[in-house]
Amino acid sequence: MKIFNLNRTILFLAAFLPVSMLKGADARSVIGLLDLTRPGLDKVAGYYNAGNDSLATVALLDYYRHRTGVKSIGVDPDNPQLTDRERKWADDGMEHKFYVHDGYQPSYFYGDDIDWQYWPVKDNELRWQLHRTKWWVSMGKAYRVTGDEKYAGEWVAQYRDWVRKNPLTEFEGIKDTDMENADNVYFAWRPLEVGDRLEHQIEQFSLFLPSEHFTPDFLIEFLDNYHRHAEFVDGHYSDEGNHLLFEAQRIIFAGTYFPEFRKAADWRKAGVDILTREIVKQVYPDGVHYELDPRYHPATIDIFGKALAMLNINGYTDEFPPEYIDVMRKMIEFNYNITFPDYSMPMFSDGKKVGKSGSLPRYKSWLKISPDDAALKYFASEGKEGNVPDYTSRAFENGGFYILRNGWGPAATVMILKAGPEGEWHNQFDNGTFELWIKGRNFFPDSGSFIYGGDEEVLKQRDWFRQTSVHNTLTLDNKTLEKRKSNLLKWETNPEVDMVVVETPGYKGLTHRRAVFFVDKKFYVIVDEAYGDAEGDVALHYQLLPCDPLENSVNKSVTTAFADNNNVTVRVFGADRMTAEEGWTSFEYRQKNRRPAYAFSTGKKKGEPARFITVICPVDAENPLNHKISADYKGKFSVDGSSLEVTVDGKKYKLGYRL
Numbered sequence: 001m002k003i004f005n006l007n008r009t010i011l012f013l014a015a016f017l018p019v020s021m022l023k024g025a026d027a028r029s030v031i032g033l034l035d036l037t038r039p040g041l042d043k044v045a046g047y048y049n050a051g052n053d054s055l056a057t058v059a060l061l062d063y064y065r066h067r068t069g070v071k072s073i074g075v076d077p078d079n080p081q082l083t084d085r086e087r088k089w090a091d092d093g094m095e096h097k098f099y100v101h102d103g104y105q106p107s108y109f110y111g112d113d114i115d116w117q118y119w120p121v122k123d124n125e126l127r128w129q130l131h132r133t134k135w136w137v138s139m140g141k142a143y144r145v146t147g148d149e150k151y152a153g154e155w156v157a158q159y160r161d162w163v164r165k166n167p168l169t170e171f172e173g174i175k176d177t178d179m180e181n182a183d184n185v186y187f188a189w190r191p192l193e194v195g196d197r198l199e200h201q202i203e204q205f206s207l208f209l210p211s212e213h214f215t216p217d218f219l220i221e222f223l224d225n226y227h228r229h230a231e232f233v234d235g236h237y238s239d240e241g242n243h244l245l246f247e248a249q250r251i252i253f254a255g256t257y258f259p260e261f262r263k264a265a266d267w268r269k270a271g272v273d274i275l276t277r278e279i280v281k282q283v284y285p286d287g288v289h290y291e292l293d294p295r296y297h298p299a300t301i302d303i304f305g306k307a308l309a310m311l312n313i314n315g316y317t318d319e320f321p322p323e324y325i326d327v328m329r330k331m332i333e334f335n336y337n338i339t340f341p342d343y344s345m346p347m348f349s350d351g352k353k354v355g356k357s358g359s360l361p362r363y364k365s366w367l368k369i370s371p372d373d374a375a376l377k378y379f380a381s382e383g384k385e386g387n388v389p390d391y392t393s394r395a396f397e398n399g400g401f402y403i404l405r406n407g408w409g410p411a412a413t414v415m416i417l418k419a420g421p422e423g424e425w426h427n428q429f430d431n432g433t434f435e436l437w438i439k440g441r442n443f444f445p446d447s448g449s450f451i452y453g454g455d456e457e458v459l460k461q462r463d464w465f466r467q468t469s470v471h472n473t474l475t476l477d478n479k480t481l482e483k484r485k486s487n488l489l490k491w492e493t494n495p496e497v498d499m500v501v502v503e504t505p506g507y508k509g510l511t512h513r514r515a516v517f518f519v520d521k522k523f524y525v526i527v528d529e530a531y532g533d534a535e536g537d538v539a540l541h542y543q544l545l546p547c548d549p550l551e552n553s554v555n556k557s558v559t560t561a562f563a564d565n566n567n568v569t570v571r572v573f574g575a576d577r578m579t580a581e582e583g584w585t586s587f588e589y590r591q592k593n594r595r596p597a598y599a600f601s602t603g604k605k606k607g608e609p610a611r612f613i614t615v616i617c618p619v620d621a622e623n624p625l626n627h628k629i630s631a632d633y634k635g636k637f638s639v640d641g642s643s644l645e646v647t648v649d650g651k652k653y654k655l656g657y658r659l
């Protein structure tokens with residue numbers, strides 16, 4: 001497109017205009033925030049020092065339009081890629097139907113006179129994420145792709161409207177008060193949202209900068225608002241977690257993309273210090289991020305990676321110590337270990353369905369961080385380059401993820417078991433649960449998260465998905481775990497069998513010990529023993545993918561019945577009852593699918609353990625329906641270990657462990 005270069009005309013005209021006509025925000029104080037001794041700013045400095053703020057402002061816009069040497073990662077303003085979805089967000093945005101969240105589509109109408117406090121569903125995310133103004137970047141891309149100035153005119157109008165209606169008032173006093181009564185500033189100025197705007201206003205700035213609507217006055221307003229944002233983030237870092245990481249990454253972006261601000265070096269340093277400190281605090285030694293969430297884990301790698309990349313391309317190299325890269329490499333390694341061969345990932349904690357379209361671009365981008373990782377190369381190239389790892393099953397003991405797999409390709413069988421430490425906010429009460437993927441089908445997808453926080457109604461929906469009983473694990477009286485910390489007791493792999501034994505003292509008076517054997521690298525035997533003083537109903541829960549399975553309450557089994565001959569049978573020994581339960585799995589925000597779920601339960605008396613053996617067998621061409629399965633313990637319960645004998649289709653397996 002042809003970019004209308006207005007600035008020189010304005011520069012000429014401005015010389016004849018009174019200052020007040022060009023004055024929007026206070027140009028003198030805003031320009032005063034800049035280090036005018038920087039190369040390229042001499043003209044601005046000249047006018048400014050002579051007291052001519054109007055000409056200084058015009059010269060400043062001219063400087064930004066011709067500035068070279070500062071780069072950004074993310075959207076390339078000269079070659080923006082506008083997807084069909086983004087084009088819709090841009091066009092809807094023109095009509096004040098703002099794209100806020102995938103879970104709330106079609107987008108709501110926020111009024112001809114925009115109501116930034118409109119909150120049609122009391123889900124906090126809907127209110128918070130409005131203030132990320134995601135459609136503005138789409139409008140910027142649409143502007144560049146079409147050359148239509150209407151996008152730029154509307155962006156400037158909406159930007160000014162936002163600034164006017166969402167002033168930064170006292171935040172500290174209300175940030176911990178009740179949501180219902182919280183002032184708008186709580187939502188508009190939550191540090192996570194402010195940081196988000198810091199990052200994406202860089203993209204908006206670069207996309208709209210050539211527009212005739214991007215006037216010198218507007219530049220002053222923009223810089224004024226942007227500086228306020230950066231200072232706010234720098235003064236209100238979250239205490240911990242991914243929010244803090246996002247804020248640190250984004251203050252680095254601010255200090256790197258706008259190095260003209262006197263505070264820029266301080267912002268960069270603050271961000272680097274936080275990320276350097278947090279990467280070893282938030283990531284366990286085995287590379288697992290402490291939210292124990294397969295969606296936040298890769299997002300966290302991206303945060304660390306983006307901060308590094310942004311600094312590097314702008315010449316700020318060696319800001320981070322070598323350990324920073326080492327930790328990221330370990331995080332990447334963990335990431336491909338908990339990815340199934342179709343590039344999907346478990347939906348543990350606040351996870352959602354992530355597929356190839358989400359995982360593959362990440363792997364490609366991570367090659368810059370870990371170029372010598374042959375396995376990463378393999379996954380990033382969809383097998384065309386590199387090699388699969390030289391191992392199959394793998395334990396991540398600190399994070400509590402245990403992967404029992406027989407291969408890396410589409411014909412593999414992969415179980416990912418989760419039984420780790422306390423974790424953080426996103427972590428659920430799901431110790432001992434697993435997902436199991438066989439030949440392209442995830443037979444036990446996690447229930448997911450469905451929705452985040454909000455009013456009572458929203459929280460009730462969220463809490464359903466966080467319950468222990470909606471996972472593939474054990475409960476006492478169907479209650480959610482009181483403590484969600486597990487310990488690894490044993491991990492062993494050999495050509496015949498992989499084994500993991502974990503223990504969760506999750507209730508007062510009840511400890512759940514779970515041993516999983518991956519037998520012949522073909523089928524799984526799960527040994528659940530619940531011991532302690534507690535009395536009550538002990539139940540083992542299994543949640544299948546949405547399907548219509550064959551149930552057998554007499555022999556306590558359930559078998560899927562897919563026509564493609566890729567099925568599993570689940571058979572439980574030791575239960576008195578098999579009961580159908582309410583089952584849901586949520587692949588996307590606010591979407592849920594009914595699915596079969598079962599409790600296999602027995603009454604537990606004081607001092608006596610409850611013991612179950614589950615056999616999960618593939619049913620396929622090699623392993624036809626109606627497996628003949630039997631299983632029993634050899635000997636009484638002992639905390640020192642268990643021995644059992646399992647027979648599948650006439651073949652006997654002696655299994656067990658000693659601690």
Ligand code: MG
Pocket residue numbers: 347348349428430446447448449465466471
């Ligand atoms: Mg879950």
